[in-house]
Amino acid sequence: MTDLVVRRLLVDMEAPIARHWCGGDAFRTALFNALSMSFPVGEQFFIDSVRNGFKALPPELQVKYQADVQGFIGQEATHRRLHALYNEHLDKLGLKNEWGPRAQGRLKLLEGVEPRHWLAATAANEHFTAILADYMLACPEFLGDTDARLRTLWLWHSAEESEHKCVAFDLYRALGGNEEWRIKWMKRITTVFLADAVRQTVNNLRHDGTLWKWSTWKSAWTSLFGKQGLVRLTYKPWRQYFRADFHPLQLESELGPQWLAANAAQFIPVRG
Numbered sequence: 001m002t003d004l005v006v007r008r009l010l011v012d013m014e015a016p017i018a019r020h021w022c023g024g025d026a027f028r029t030a031l032f033n034a035l036s037m038s039f040p041v042g043e044q045f046f047i048d049s050v051r052n053g054f055k056a057l058p059p060e061l062q063v064k065y066q067a068d069v070q071g072f073i074g075q076e077a078t079h080r081r082l083h084a085l086y087n088e089h090l091d092k093l094g095l096k097n098e099w100g101p102r103a104q105g106r107l108k109l110l111e112g113v114e115p116r117h118w119l120a121a122t123a124a125n126e127h128f129t130a131i132l133a134d135y136m137l138a139c140p141e142f143l144g145d146t147d148a149r150l151r152t153l154w155l156w157h158s159a160e161e162s163e164h165k166c167v168a169f170d171l172y173r174a175l176g177g178n179e180e181w182r183i184k185w186m187k188r189i190t191t192v193f194l195a196d197a198v199r200q201t202v203n204n205l206r207h208d209g210t211l212w213k214w215s216t217w218k219s220a221w222t223s224l225f226g227k228q229g230l231v232r233l234t235y236k237p238w239r240q241y242f243r244a245d246f247h248p249l250q251l252e253s254e255l256g257p258q259w260l261a262a263n264a265a266q267f268i269p270v271r272g
């Protein structure tokens, strides 16, 4: 894995977010807004999982993984900070974040549970974010072109997700995490993640007054199941996680590094 660089993104998060910032498309806007709502709680959980997993490693393995863990925590901390600012704008638009508090409540069930379970749940979530990231980097038109700032934010986040996708997985393995629980957690996370994403997207559309518009459902269908649809193109890489010899590097893509190289003016590396 390449060294994980923490980057300060040069985007203005003070400027308000338009109601349909994603190319004027109500459905896609609602979907991305839903994902953003989940990040502050979710990414804090990933940070805690990786930090606690790291502490449980024997000293010689701590030396091996220290830089990766530091980079991972730095990147996720930056993501959650920017998405918290993003979400403040969504509050102002009258949208109600129910995903974050629901996830927070659910995480209470994991208190006191040993770090390998946290890491397996995190590795499963990281697989989701990595395949979503590769999808967005491959099909950036999905983000529309009406808000260059948010497009940059999502693609930067995607590039970094792709960069650090191995960290939780490798720690899980290093701690002797087994296949049975890795797969079990992926099944659980898939159900929970999809249900939460649908609920929050519907909720956002309801608050936006666009839930029952024909154009919303038409966009939902093409955005998810059309030729370039999100579900259609991510199904195969999602399935790969269930293979016994799976490792996140098998999904290695050059799109993240390419985006970072082409958009170096959009951020300042602060640590690497």
Ligand SMILES: [Fe+2]
Binding pocket: 043, 075, 076, 079, 080, 157, 161
């Ligand atoms: Fe992230």
Ligand SMILES: [Fe+2]
Binding pocket: 046, 076, 126, 129, 161, 164
């Ligand atoms: Fe991540």
